[in-house]
Amino acid sequence: QARAMPLLKTNERSNTGGPVLAADEKIHFSCAATWHGSDKKAVGEGKVFITNKAVAWFPANTQDSGFVLDYHTLSMHAVSTDKDHFPSSCVYCHIGFDGDDFYLVPAEESDVKTVYDTICTCSALNPDPEEEEEANNELFTAMMGGMLSGGSGAATEGKQGQNGANGIADPTEELSEAVENMKVEEGKDKES
Secondary structure (H helix, E strand, O other), X not given: OOOOOOOEEEOOOOOOOOOOOXXXXXXXXXXXXXXXXXXXXXXXXXXXXXXXXXXXXXXXXXXXXXXXXXXXXXXXXXXXXXXXXOXXXXXXXXXXXXXXXXXXXXXXXXXXXXXXXXXXXHHHOOOOHHHHHHHHHHHHHHHHHHHXXXXXXXXXXXXXXXXXXXXXXXXXXXXXXXXHHHHHHHHHHHHO
């Protein structure tokens, strides 16, 4: 089941009243909770389901729609205990970067921390694809920098200012040198 929308409003429920799960999706925690919109008014009483793919809430009245939010669109979540901001302890959530806020208020105050902790754990299972790609690019750049500089991660000191335009060493020459050094090192290992 694709969840491309930031906050999916749905009437689809499983036979247990929770979200319809994808084949690789599991419920990690659920409890009775009230959903409050950004205006802090209660949408209704129901149940929150925290899966490894999304946070879902369904009202007790099965005729009303529930909400499903995937972790990629949940930009922030926190425990709120400030009674001046919200009348009861809850999990505050923010959708996207200019999106709406909502509040999950578990029926049992002792469940607030569990809801928050479970969202943290499951959110970590769903890294942002853009951030993951950036991390891979940084790793590749660091690895290539190490290869080009003979493993030090910086340009080979003796080459700076001697080759290339603007005093920058020729990376092709450095790569050839690095490969040659690896062959020499490999040969030394075989002799030992």
